[in-house]
Amino acid sequence: MAKYKTLDDFNLKNKVVLVRVDFNSEIDQANKKVTSDVRIKAHAESTLKELAEKGAKTVVLAHQGRKGDPDYTPLKEHTEILGRILKCPVKYVDDVFGEKAKTAIKDLKGGEILVLENVRSWDKETKSMSPEDASKTDLVQNLAPLADIFVNDAFAAAHRGHVSMVGFTAVLPSAAGRIMERELRSLSKALEKPEKPCVYVMGGAKADDSLEISKYVLSNGIADYVLTGGVTGQLFLAAKGVDLGKGNMAYLEKKELTGLIPGIQELIKEFGDKVRTPVDVAMDVNGKRKEIPTTKLPTENSVLDIGKETAYNYAELIGKAKSIVVSGPMGVYENKEFNYGTKTVFQAIADSKAFSLAGGGNTIAAFQEYGLTKKVGYISTAGGALIEFLMGKKLPGVVALENAVQNKKI
Numbered sequence: 001m002a003k004y005k006t007l008d009d010f011n012l013k014n015k016v017v018l019v020r021v022d023f024n025s026e027i028d029q030a031n032k033k034v035t036s037d038v039r040i041k042a043h044a045e046s047t048l049k050e051l052a053e054k055g056a057k058t059v060v061l062a063h064q065g066r067k068g069d070p071d072y073t074p075l076k077e078h079t080e081i082l083g084r085i086l087k088c089p090v091k092y093v094d095d096v097f098g099e100k101a102k103t104a105i106k107d108l109k110g111g112e113i114l115v116l117e118n119v120r121s122w123d124k125e126t127k128s129m130s131p132e133d134a135s136k137t138d139l140v141q142n143l144a145p146l147a148d149i150f151v152n153d154a155f156a157a158a159h160r161g162h163v164s165m166v167g168f169t170a171v172l173p174s175a176a177g178r179i180m181e182r183e184l185r186s187l188s189k190a191l192e193k194p195e196k197p198c199v200y201v202m203g204g205a206k207a208d209d210s211l212e213i214s215k216y217v218l219s220n221g222i223a224d225y226v227l228t229g230g231v232t233g234q235l236f237l238a239a240k241g242v243d244l245g246k247g248n249m250a251y252l253e254k255k256e257l258t259g260l261i262p263g264i265q266e267l268i269k270e271f272g273d274k275v276r277t278p279v280d281v282a283m284d285v286n287g288k289r290k291e292i293p294t295t296k297l298p299t300e301n302s303v304l305d306i307g308k309e310t311a312y313n314y315a316e317l318i319g320k321a322k323s324i325v326v327s328g329p330m331g332v333y334e335n336k337e338f339n340y341g342t343k344t345v346f347q348a349i350a351d352s353k354a355f356s357l358a359g360g361g362n363t364i365a366a367f368q369e370y371g372l373t374k375k376v377g378y379i380s381t382a383g384g385a386l387i388e389f390l391m392g393k394k395l396p397g398v399v400a401l402e403n404a405v406q407n408k409k410i
Contacts, residue, residue: 004184004401005175007047007151013055014110015148019047019177020164022154023062023078027071037081039156039381044085047153047177048113052086057108059147060115061096061164063157067120079115090115096122097142105146119164126162131400134167144171153177155184156382158397159389166400174404184398186378187389190357191222195322198223201314201345203230204328204362207257209387211264213327216392218271224321227276227314229306229330229341231255236277237294239264245298276314280307282331282338289337305331306341315348324349324356325390326363333366342366350375359386 021043026036034040051058060082065072079092091114095101104114119125124137134140140163144150150168152158157165158180168174176184190198200223202210210232217223228236234244235252239261243249252258268275280293283301291307292299306314311330318324326349330341349356350372358367359380367373380386385395 004398004405005173006181007050007175007178009175010149010173012051012149015056016059016105016108016146017051017056017149017151018059018061018143018147018168018172019051019151020061020154020157020168021047021177021179022156023075024064024156025078027065027073029070032073034077034081037085040078040081041085042179042381043153043177044082046179046182047151048082049086050178051151052088052111052113055110057105057110058113059105059108059143060113061119062115062154063120063125063164064118065120066126067123072120073118074121075115075118082113082115086113093117097139102142102146105143125164126160128161128396129163129166130161131166131170131403134161134163135170137163137167139163140167140171144168147172150174151177152397152401153179154397155180156385158382158395159385159393161396161400165397169400169404170407174401176401180398180401182378183380183382186357187380187386189355190323190325191217191390191392194222195355196224197317197321198225198323199317199321199325200226201318201324201326201349202226202228202232202328203326203330203342204360205231205255206328206360206387207232207235208260209391210328211260211267213387213390214275215263215267216390218267218274220392223274223325225274225276225317227317227345229278229310229314229345230328231257232328233278233306233330234281234303235260236264236268236275237297239268240277242294243298244303245300247300248298248303251302276317278306278310279313280309281305282307282340284338287337289340304335305338308340308344311341311344314345318345318348318352318354321352321354324352324354326356326358327360327387327390329362329366333362333369343370346370346372359383359390
């Protein structure tokens with residue numbers, strides 16, 4: 001039996017389909033306007049377009065920010081953006097599950113789309129619950145009787161057991177949307193049975209994530225090598241006993257990363273040469289790039305990139321790989337003096353014939369900067385959900401979909 005159902009398992013014509021998407025977008029703090037339509041576009045051009053074309057009566061549940069946060073807004077503008085992308089009118093109601101919302105759902109015709117108000121305007125949405133407990137809440141009790149099918153397309157929010165993510169799966173036939181399906185298929189390809197050799201490239205500033213991911217993929221024989229760069233690379237060097245210099249070490253302490261050093265030391269002790277750290281680094285000397293071998297450290301200058309020899313070594317390993325996962329740039333890629341490491345490593349990934357998966361905001365931005373996005377096997381728009389998946393953690397939104405397949409009550 002399949003782990004979870006998809007849109008292919010249902011006749012959608014004239015069915016009321018309740019779809020949980022992730023429209024959470026970048027918001028201009030001054031005027032509360034949406035500044036990036038990436039996620040809206042992704043859902044629009046796949047799941048929502050397909051549902052409309054197959055004649056479903058589509059009801060969209062989504063969130064934007066959290067109450068009290070600067071990016072918390074209603075979904076009226078998101079609805080307008082969705083309409084422009086789909087080139088058709090999309091309905092909107094400023095209500096989640098009250099009479100206005102229910103009337104709007106009942107009035108839907110086949111092929112029409114209705115966006116309900118920001119689901120986080122209902123205070124209990126952000127409480128994590130089991131699907132059974134969530135199914136007893138006002139949100140599910142009011143909306144589920146009006147729907148025929150629940151579709152979860154919000155992989156980016158799947159690491160949260162929020163009511164709208166798990167509650168409907170306990171009482172409605174449920175399916176993964178196309179974004180959810182695509183993310184899970186691509187991530188499983190990189191995590192469950194990757195083609196070997198498998199290389200993980202861990203860069204950027206989220207070194208705590210990198211340690212957990214590295215530990216999981218090496219301990220479970222998923223990755224053959226972990227290549228470190230960026231702040232992660234510096235922290236791993238420090239764990240090897242390399243003195244980076246007063247300023248660089250102070251930066252790691254300020255970011256509260258030095259507490260990870262014992263764990264990294266254990267990882268290196270256990271897996272040795274499988275964990276690669278920079279052999280040279282690029283420093284900022286009066287705004288100019290200067291490279292030195294790590295054996296010549298410490299330095300009073302800021303380390304802002306891996307060196308050219310490291311970049312070459314990493315590119316060589318990437319060239320031999322059959323599977324590649326990359327999370328985080330190798331240095332301050334936004335500065336042309338210090339983008340060599342990221343550019344070289346990311347170009348090697350793009351040139352590789354291996355299956356490659358990239359995730360994280362800065363990772364995606366760097367691939368875009370170099371015009372390489374079309375050469376990457378799969379780019380994940382998820383943040384926390386992607387990280388937790390790569391750590392081997394179970395995602396509540398995904399588990400709920402899998403359990404729905406076994407639910408004999410539906």
